[in-house]
Amino acid sequence: MSMQYRKHVLIAGGGIGGLTAALALLRRGFDVSVFEQAKELKEIGAGVQLGPNGVRVLYELGLEEQARRLGVDAQAKEVRVWNTGKTWPLFNLGQESMSRYGVPYLMMHRADLHSMLLAATREIKPDACVVDSRVSGFEQDAHGVVLILEDGRRIRGDVLVGADGLHSATRKALFGPDSPKFTGGCCWRGIIDTESLPEHLRRPVGVNWVGPSGHVILYPVRAGRLLNFVGHIERDDWAGESWTEEGRVEDLRADYAGWHDDIQTIVGHIGIPYKWALFLREPLECWSRGRVTLLGDACHATLPYLAQGANMAIEDGMVLARALDEFDDAPEALRRYEAARKERATCIVTKSSENLGRFHNHALLDPDAADDYVASEWAPDKIRDRYEWILSYDAVHVPLA
Ligand SMILES: Cc1cc2nc3c(=O)[nH]c(=O)nc-3n(C[C@H](O)[C@H](O)[C@H](O)COP(=O)(O)OP(=O)(O)OC[C@H]3O[C@@H](n4cnc5c(N)ncnc54)[C@H](O)[C@@H]3O)c2cc1C
Numbered sequence: 001m002s003m004q005y006r007k008h009v010l011i012a013g014g015g016i017g018g019l020t021a022a023l024a025l026l027r028r029g030f031d032v033s034v035f036e037q038a039k040e041l042k043e044i045g046a047g048v049q050l051g052p053n054g055v056r057v058l059y060e061l062g063l064e065e066q067a068r069r070l071g072v073d074a075q076a077k078e079v080r081v082w083n084t085g086k087t088w089p090l091f092n093l094g095q096e097s098m099s100r101y102g103v104p105y106l107m108m109h110r111a112d113l114h115s116m117l118l119a120a121t122r123e124i125k126p127d128a129c130v131v132d133s134r135v136s137g138f139e140q141d142a143h144g145v146v147l148i149l150e151d152g153r154r155i156r157g158d159v160l161v162g163a164d165g166l167h168s169a170t171r172k173a174l175f176g177p178d179s180p181k182f183t184g185g186c187c188w189r190g191i192i193d194t195e196s197l198p199e200h201l202r203r204p205v206g207v208n209w210v211g212p213s214g215h216v217i218l219y220p221v222r223a224g225r226l227l228n229f230v231g232h233i234e235r236d237d238w239a240g241e242s243w244t245e246e247g248r249v250e251d252l253r254a255d256y257a258g259w260h261d262d263i264q265t266i267v268g269h270i271g272i273p274y275k276w277a278l279f280l281r282e283p284l285e286c287w288s289r290g291r292v293t294l295l296g297d298a299c300h301a302t303l304p305y306l307a308q309g310a311n312m313a314i315e316d317g318m319v320l321a322r323a324l325d326e327f328d329d330a331p332e333a334l335r336r337y338e339a340a341r342k343e344r345a346t347c348i349v350t351k352s353s354e355n356l357g358r359f360h361n362h363a364l365l366d367p368d369a370a371d372d373y374v375a376s377e378w379a380p381d382k383i384r385d386r387y388e389w390i391l392s393y394d395a396v397h398v399p400l401a
Contacts, residue, residue, distance in 0.1 A: 017296030017313025047228030
């Protein structure tokens, strides 16, 4: 790309996707301004799983040392049955990831991932991320775009990227209102200080507990000092609540009554349980118009059953920056980005919904059926095949033609 003029890219939303795009663009010499609605960027969220497809992008952005320091290299992974506690080894995820993909599979606190991206962005442009700035819309013409903030500020740039999450205002302004649909699936989330747990629950392994109408995923974060708890349950009385809602410990306990003692112990050690009602939107047929596009949850919010929401946003950020770098004409660059990303993102959304059934399996009500179920659904070879196309993706080199 020519070096005479670097575009000013405006980004709505300073979450994982917005900041990845910002960093990738800044590293390529673009001017970038991110507008984030939060008044301050404080520690928030729980654990995220970063597959080699996401980690590869972080390494490319120069974050290898930080990612290794802040992430936990996932070692053993197990499947356990909700009531008997029977355990099957899955595989050593860390080792497999290194040998198959050349980069680790990392578990990280969302706050650490977010602050790592933010710090790297600020190192290049200290005022790149402007807080307390809620985006409400935009205007565009053939020469540029004007971002409109709720407080009346208007900011002019060359390109606008809507990275403003599930309830994206940019998406609404681009394509009109369409509400996310409640799925009937909900999550509990929580963080546990591992020091407070009995010895046998402190092992640095990931565990998928499978049950008849829900499951629990546990994995270590922050060098094994914290255990991330994600409990999925089927219930229809949480719709309308955002995931950041604080839940009641009694409700959490009631949802896992009858589960194995280890789960009871873990649930009993969660400080603040957060509730997250899961929403889905129809994948968009078109992501961009003119000089405005979307990325991450704003255009392809996914259920968490493939653990790919953050990874998809990270991949989007890298591919978008490459497209803007390679193609001078902004609308053309956005078309290339969309063409490179849409099929994969849509497929992740669809497969993630299908995966829900794999975790919530009514066969598990019959203890005799559990062995067959685990053997058929959780055999290591099957899992490898199921995830290969997801984890092997290389956003740094995928063709943009
Ligand atoms: C606070 C938070 C915590 C999360 N914690 C977890 C977690 O613990 N584990 C997990 O697996 N996933 C978590 N997620 C979801 C996960 O991070 C996202 O699914 C994924 O990273 C997709 O990234 P994204 O950048 O598209 O969206 P997000 O990461 O959701 O970022 C969107 C950003 O846009 C901002 N925003 C929204 N509307 C506006 C607006 N009108 N104007 C300006 N800014 C706006 C939001 O405040 C947010 O910072 C969390 C999301 C959020 C917002």
